[in-house]
Amino acid sequence: xxxxxxxxxxxxxxxxxxxxxxxxxxxxxxxxxxxxxxxxxxxxxxxxxxxxxxxxxxxxxxxxxxxxxxxxxxxxxxxxxxxxxxxxxxxxxxxxxxxxxxxxxxxxxxxxxxxxxxxxxxxxxxxxxxxxxxxxxxxxxxxxxxxxxxxxxxxxxxxxxxxxxxxxxxxxxxxxxxxxxxxxxxxx
Numbered sequence: 001x002x003x004x005x006x007x008x009x010x011x012x013x014x015x016x017x018x019x020x021x022x023x024x025x026x027x028x029x030x031x032x033x034x035x036x037x038x039x040x041x042x043x044x045x046x047x048x049x050x051x052x053x054x055x056x057x058x059x060x061x062x063x064x065x066x067x068x069x070x071x072x073x074x075x076x077x078x079x080x081x082x083x084x085x086x087x088x089x090x091x092x093x094x095x096x097x098x099x100x101x102x103x104x105x106x107x108x109x110x111x112x113x114x115x116x117x118x119x120x121x122x123x124x125x126x127x128x129x130x131x132x133x134x135x136x137x138x139x140x141x142x143x144x145x146x147x148x149x150x151x152x153x154x155x156x157x158x159x160x161x162x163x164x165x166x167x168x169x170x171x172x173x174x175x176x177x178x179x180x181x182x183x184x185x186x187x188x
Contacts, residue, residue: 042146042153045116049144052112053090053157054165057128059110060092061163064130070095071109072102074127079111084125086142089114100127120145122187123156123179134163141168141179145187151176154185 014022057073064071073092074082080102082091090112093102102108115121122143128136142157156168158180168177168185176184 039153042118042150045118046144046146046153046155049115049119050155050157050167053142054167056090056092056110056112057157057159057165060128061130061134061165063092063094063109064132064163065134067094068132070098070132071130072100072127073130076111079108082127086121086124087115095129100129115144118147120147120149120187128159130163135161136163137161139180141185143168143179143185143187149187151185151187154187156185 060071060073071092072082072095073090075084075086075088076091077083077088079089079091082101091102092109092111093106094109095102096106097103122145123141128140130136136159139161140159142159143154144156145151145154152175154168155177156179158164158166158168160166160180168179170177171182172178174184179185
């Protein structure tokens with residue numbers, strides 16, 4: 001006697017129609033969420049670079065006061081000499097001989113990484129020297145922007161003559177952060 005039992009197999013999966021509906025829902029979600037994610041990424045890159053520059057500037061100012069000496073903060077390619085482009089890494093050192101450049105006898109205090117390649121920087125070139133009171137010779141606004149130069153995302157590190165270090169804010173609520181003079185930041 002033969003056993004003629006039928007084995008029933010339950011199949012799991014999606015029909016073509018269900019798959020198309022799922023793909024459509026994912027596409028709609030991505031088109032609505034993607035711009036917000038892009039905005040968050042741009043702001044995050046600028047904030048990261050701004051925090052890095054701020055930390056180095058604060059360290060330079062505090063070292064100048066603590067050591068009662070001039071401390072130079074400058075961009076560098078090789079951590080031995082200063083260059084003009086702040087897109088490069090940043091270093092600080094006590095300028096014992098006052099010549100504005102790092103000699104072999106002058107100790108490197110700290111450094112930072114180069115700026116994110118997706119960001120641009122405006123408003124500064126060359127070195128910043130903090131004196132023994134923590135001040136600088138010329139106030140500076142270091143503006144960071146995304147590569148597309150959208151002022152909407154512009155932010156800045158503000159250095160007053162007294163060496164006070166702050167980050168630009170939108171004090172008038174117009175959507176653009178302001179520099180030390182109260183003018184809107186520009187990405188050009």
